[in-house]
Amino acid sequence: MAACRGKSLLTQQAWRFFQRNFSQTTPVAAQLTVRDALNAAIDEEIKRDPRVFLMGEEVAHYDGAYKVSKNLWKKHGDGRIIDTPITEMGFAGLAVGAAMAGLRPICEFMTFNFSMQAIDQVINSAAKTYYMSAGMVPVPIVFRGPNGSAVGVAAQHSQCFAAWYGHCPGLKVISPWSAEDCKGLLKSAIRDPNPVVFLENEVMYGQPFEMSEEAMSENFLLPIGKAKIERAGNHITLVAHSRLVGVCLDAAKELAGMGVECEVINMRTIRPMDEETIVKSVMKTNHLVTVEGGWPQFGVGAEICARIMEGPSFNYLDAPILRVTGADVPMPYAKTLEDNANPQAGNIIRSVKKSLNIK
């Protein structure tokens, strides 16, 4: 019944009625926003495992700065949903210590921009301790919050940290797109015995997606480290993560009108990267464009390029791999400038045409 969360009682009753009467004939595809999917994942995992708790700024009384934790404090109380002072390095370190001592913290950064205050605790304390202790001290923790460029908030509040965290061994890094991704992967992240960085996207929270009955279930998990082919195609592969998956699908639709069939891969996980799915697709399409919101230098696309160069699909390429990325500038405030700092469908279409040599 996760779909009903936050709705009125009347709506909930209507939903139950609808489910009871019709779900046996046709599988109900519910609509769920990314926000509600994340909320359901946290809610279900807190219910399932007494070691799991949510900690961060404004997660309890305020219902979350982006309302991801709406109603969770009322449901689970002070012991499980814990407001912290504005003190990222302190509470990130505290959460890591709690994980070392046997708990399963979900540490929310109000946005990942603020995780820079705490990056030492993420990298040096969370990611490395299991290795340094030769397996004696695991650190099962999830760091989560909105990541990527937001809208109209300028340079300090608008950037992608996938490449930053994806660089470091010992971490798992997830960058989901859809509501299904968010629910299945966040639940898997919370159950994972490792430190996981879970990069949500602020702009996507309100976006609704179709959810299968399976995805609505409390037992729905998605495997970390596996990409998903969102659209099959033969002419060119587009690899993206987070919000840009949707932009790729938009571009693919437009390109289909020109007779170009794109294969769109939703990476879902940045580390460990599902290289196999990308390689197989490149062997089929012989063309590759990577798409991400982060900066170009040493980015996710750069890593994919390197892997293809070194891997078995290089000789299948009929054209150089091209990257679509955020512009190599700090994010500007003014709308026209900001629009041109973020990759749009037009950037993808232009790159696809260049790769396929379409005038």
Next chain:
Amino acid sequence: MLSAVRQRLLILPKSLLGSTYQANSYATEATFKTSPYKLHLLETGPSTEVTMTRDEGLQYYRQMQVIRRMETVAGNLYKAKAIRGFCHLYSGQEAVCTGMEAAITKEDAVITAYRAHGWTYVRGVSVHGVLAELTGRATGCTQGKGGSMHMYAKNFYGGNGIVGAQVPLGAGIAFALKYQKKNNVCLALYGDGAANQGQLFEAFNMSQLWKLPVIYICENNGYGMGTSAERASANTAYYKRGDYIPGIWVDGMDVLAVREATRFAKDYVLKNGPILIETATYRYSGHSMSDPGTSYRTREEIESVRGKRDPIFNLKEKLLSSGFSTEQDLKNIESDVRKEVDEASEKAKTDPELPLEELYNHIIVDPPSDMRVRGCDVTISAPTKG
């Protein structure tokens, strides 16, 4: 110093005194006066009248001698190039870990910074486990993956190399203890250098808000690397730096004062939330092996502490004056300790290193069976185990 001694005839176990033991008449328990404490936001502090049994006294003496000798040997191994990288010695500070460990149980937790050898030993790792870690051998307590700064044991969370970062971690361990409704505490240690890190104050704030069972301990050895406390801290009364958190200043060269302050603190934090202890101590060595330790302080200063405040000498006097042992008994302990540490050192020099495939293990817990880790070039794609 000695206020009461109870005596009884004892046959000493051979294990305590080595090969030349004989039946003798020793005191079994005595009361001692500790160095005075200074208090912050506390009306009453730890007792200055403390009792120590003969067994306890000899145990503390032995532990401190082991640490002193182990660090001397580590220094020699370093000079012989058998130890690599960083190596921070604990000599001079032995009474802190010995006294604190005596006041807690193995179910209590400890986390410290990079000067971790002494703590690793009192938490239960053998001398060989410490020295073999320093020489990077598979028999080291973390199999040679952590080295000097990253040693662990049950309820000992390291060994942490980033100055100050272990303090919020310690608050988190205390958070877990409270969450799990355990009646235990976490000791979170840092030096006078780390005492100015912002994240300490973040941890202080949250632990006080949430009444976490954490004892913050500032091991004030006078210098953060080469910067004296006075040159680094606007307020060098570290026991007051928790502001709203009560504090105790204790002579860190008096093992009984340290033990009593820790007992008091454990009892306090389980009832009230955090407390802060400043232990006034001293490191005889430089900051690390590359530091001769003489450019920012004088040789006279070091010799003066050795002569007047040495924690082992301090305890030795108590053991002798209370009738717990003779000079010869203590010499026997010293020679036993020397033998144990030297044997461990020999083994640490010759034990094997981990096999190369271990390079790729312990990166993540339960890795998928098909996971491969890239080595330094494209021809290396290694399997990994958790």
